[in-house]
Amino acid sequence: MADSIAHAQAHPDGPADPGRRDFIHIAAAAATLGGVAAVAWPLIDQMNPAADTLALASLEYDLSKVTLGQQVTISWRKQPVFIRYRTPAEIAAAKAADHASDLKDPATDASRVKAGHEQYLIVLASCTHLGCVPVFAQGDYGGWLCPCHGSQYDTSARIRKGPAPLNLVVPEYAFLSDTKVKIG
Amino acid sequence: MSDHPSTYQPNSGIERWLDTRLPIIRFGADLMSFPTPRNLNYWYTFGAILAFCLGVQIVTGIVLAMHYDPSGVGAFMSVQRGIMRDVNYGWLLRGIHANGASMFFLAVYLHILRGLYYGSYKAPREVLWLLGCVIYVLMMATAFMGYVLPWGQMSFWGAKVITSLFGAFPVIGKPLTELLWGGFAVDDPTLTRFFSLHYLLPFVIAAVVALHIWALHVPGNANPTGVEVKSKSDTLPFHPYYTVKDLFAISVFMILFAVFVFYMPEALGKVDNQVMADPLKTPAQIVPEWYLLPFYAILRAIPDKLTGVLALAGALGMLFILPWLDTSKVRSMRYRPQYRLFFFIWIVACAALGWCGSQEPDGQILEGVKTFTLIDADLNSVTWLSRFASIYYFAYFLVITPVLGLTEKPLPVPDSLYTPVLSHPAGAPAGAAAAPETKG
Ligand code: HEM
Numbered sequence: 257m258a259d260s261i262a263h264a265q266a267h268p269d270g271p272a273d274p275g276r277r278d279f280i281h282i283a284a285a286a287a288t289l290g291g292v293a294a295v296a297w298p299l300i301d302q303m304n305p306a307a308d309t310l311a312l313a314s315l316e317y318d319l320s321k322v323t324l325g326q327q328v329t330i331s332w333r334k335q336p337v338f339i340r341y342r343t344p345a346e347i348a349a350a351k352a353a354d355h356a357s358d359l360k361d362p363a364t365d366a367s368r369v370k371a372g373h374e375q376y377l378i379v380l381a382s383c384t385h386l387g388c389v390p391v392f393a394q395g396d397y398g399g400w401l402c403p404c405h406g407s408q409y410d411t412s413a414r415i416r417k418g419p420a421p422l423n424l425v426v427p428e429y430a431f432l433s434d435t436k437v438k439i440g
Numbered sequence: 441m442s443d444h445p446s447t448y449q450p451n452s453g454i455e456r457w458l459d460t461r462l463p464i465i466r467f468g469a470d471l472m473s474f475p476t477p478r479n480l481n482y483w484y485t486f487g488a489i490l491a492f493c494l495g496v497q498i499v500t501g502i503v504l505a506m507h508y509d510p511s512g513v514g515a516f517m518s519v520q521r522g523i524m525r526d527v528n529y530g531w532l533l534r535g536i537h538a539n540g541a542s543m544f545f546l547a548v549y550l551h552i553l554r555g556l557y558y559g560s561y562k563a564p565r566e567v568l569w570l571l572g573c574v575i576y577v578l579m580m581a582t583a584f585m586g587y588v589l590p591w592g593q594m595s596f597w598g599a600k601v602i603t604s605l606f607g608a609f610p611v612i613g614k615p616l617t618e619l620l621w622g623g624f625a626v627d628d629p630t631l632t633r634f635f636s637l638h639y640l641l642p643f644v645i646a647a648v649v650a651l652h653i654w655a656l657h658v659p660g661n662a663n664p665t666g667v668e669v670k671s672k673s674d675t676l677p678f679h680p681y682y683t684v685k686d687l688f689a690i691s692v693f694m695i696l697f698a699v700f701v702f703y704m705p706e707a708l709g710k711v712d713n714q715v716m717a718d719p720l721k722t723p724a725q726i727v728p729e730w731y732l733l734p735f736y737a738i739l740r741a742i743p744d745k746l747t748g749v750l751a752l753a754g755a756l757g758m759l760f761i762l763p764w765l766d767t768s769k770v771r772s773m774r775y776r777p778q779y780r781l782f783f784f785i786w787i788v789a790c791a792a793l794g795w796c797g798s799q800e801p802d803g804q805i806l807e808g809v810k811t812f813t814l815i816d817a818d819l820n821s822v823t824w825l826s827r828f829a830s831i832y833y834f835a836y837f838l839v840i841t842p843v844l845g846l847t848e849k850p851l852p853v854p855d856s857l858y859t860p861v862l863s864h865p866a867g868a869p870a871g872a873a874a875a876p877e878t879k880g
């Protein structure tokens with residue numbers, strides 16, 4: 257023991273091996289950072305949609321409940337969805353505007369419906385601005401007007417005017433038969 | 441907390457005993473004897489009024505939480521039937537809490553305007569000012585989440601619109617909103633977490649208030665002249681001089697508060713919120729609470745989503761960077777007549793924005809008058825008024841404040857904060873809105 261004390265006094269203000277001290281600092285800091293990240297991640301990720309929310313994935317709907325010119329709003333994954341049975345005039349208006357210069361998010365009407373089922377327009381009813389449900393038969397384009405900040409959509413639910421950047425979103429869906437559709 | 445010499449004398453043995461272990465009595469005594477400029481007017485009572493408001497919200501909030509059910513099916517009923525009808529005095533507690541939020545904002549706006557007018561944000565009080573800005577942002581977050589809790593139509597759609605603001609950011613937008621919602625839309629999980637955070641944040645605010653007061657007690661109060669305290673004769677002990685003044689102001693404030701609670705409890709609310717949240721239908725007009733309207737108008741003034749959101753955040757950001765935008769050496773607007781004029785116009789611009797925020801987006805200002813279309817909207821529209829007012833709002837901070845600080849020739853500033861008081865023996869100094877003393 258006496259030996260080592262004498263040795264320490266020989267180097268009063270520094271470790272014998274500075275490299276070892278640095279290594280301990282770096283290792284301690286890295287372990288702390290890793291620990292903080294490991295604690296923070298579950299604390300943040302718990303806020304993401306829970307398994308039961310994710311499970312409500314798809315939904316079948318009987319289209320015979322919607323008549324010509326009518327629109328229903330249903331709830332899919334807690335999001336409102338419009339199912340609109342469009343009139344021939346609305347379809348014609350949508351097609352005529354396929355290349356209109358004021359389309360902010362250009363898309364043809366055909367790309368927004370399923371071939372052979374043009375009369376049914378199925379879109380998420382959340383305005384792409386800040387999520388309000390637009391109201392039908394208002395605004396200048398024969399489609400929807402959002403009551404919140406005045407975005408206007410045409411009969412293909414494409415954005416034509418106002419702050420919303422995108423067309424109403426067409427969810428993934430498929431026709432199971434002529435009158436039955438599966439969303440999601 | 442303060443760096444003025446302590447004058448506390450422990451008198452009894454037990455006080456001496458405690459003083460060497462936890463000098464908490466000394467701490468309180470030093471707060472009370474804190475030297476305070478003798479010329480503070482009633483605009484300086486809003487700090488105490490705000491502390492009172494925070495206390496009221498916490499006390500009423502905790503008891504409301506005893507009867508509130510933070511679930512999608514239960515929330516609306518627990519408020520509208522439980523608290524409003526069945527719980528003893530529930531109507532009163534909710535009336536105080538709901539109107540208390542508005543009173544809180546009224547007070548904080550006057551407190552901020554006071555700071556702007558008298559230049560309270562300038563060195564050496566920048567940190568004090570920044571902490572105040574943090575409190576303000578936390579208040580907005582708390583009030584927003586509180587407004588969601590009754591789960592009426594306005595609660596629901598307000599929550600949807602405000603949380604969707606975060607969706608404007610590229611790439612991270614969608615995962616971020618889903619993280620906030622805990623789902624693919626505003627739903628039960630959103631409500632429950634908002635309740636948790638609404639309970640938490642007021643205590644965070646209380647902690648920041650403690651820092652705010654600490655930061656106040658390092659340089660001490662500023663005052664309406666903007667001249668720093670030079671000698672002990674410029675100050676009075678906080679107690680009893682300002683405790684009494686503050687209590688009087690709180691009493692007057694409580695009268696206004698009571699008028700709202702007892703005579704017009706729903707005046708600041710929206711009828712749509714008496715209808716239970718319906719995720720499939722947005723009310724005809726959704727409008728935030730009055731205290732958020734100017735920001736809402738700035739958001740709507742811009743036709744692009746991301747830019748609108750950034751402008752909204754930037755409008756708040758202006759307050760944070762103000763201490764470094766103001767180039768003038770003169771603190772108080774009493775001696776800056778030009779800047780004062782631009783400041784009053786700025787208040788008018790804020791009021792105009794508030795009004796615009798409450799109107800339909802495509803509404804007209806003069807009913808039935810059509811002028812000409814500028815870019816995307818008629819000039820006589822809420823949209824254009826919001827745009828002009830927003831431009832002025834930003835120009836005030838980014839152009840007028842830095843430039844005028846260099847070019848304006850201020851009026852002579854008194855040598856001491858006491859001089860203007862002595863030259864007006866007949867009355868106390870007038871408030872900020874009245875003509876400030878012109879020093880001869
Ligand atoms: C900074 C302080 C606070 C502010 C600005 C604030 C604001 C609000 C607002 C605006 C509402 C909606 C009122 C309505 O329309 O009914 C509300 C509701 C509520 N708050 Fe607070 N609050 C604060 C503190 C607290 C605290 C500390 C608690 C609980 C410990 C609390 C518990 C509640 C509850 C349970 C509700 C729902 C019941 C109701 O709507 O009356 N609040 N709050």
Ligand code: FES
Nearest residue numbers: 383385386402405
């Ligand atoms: S949410 Fe539809 S326009 Fe803003």
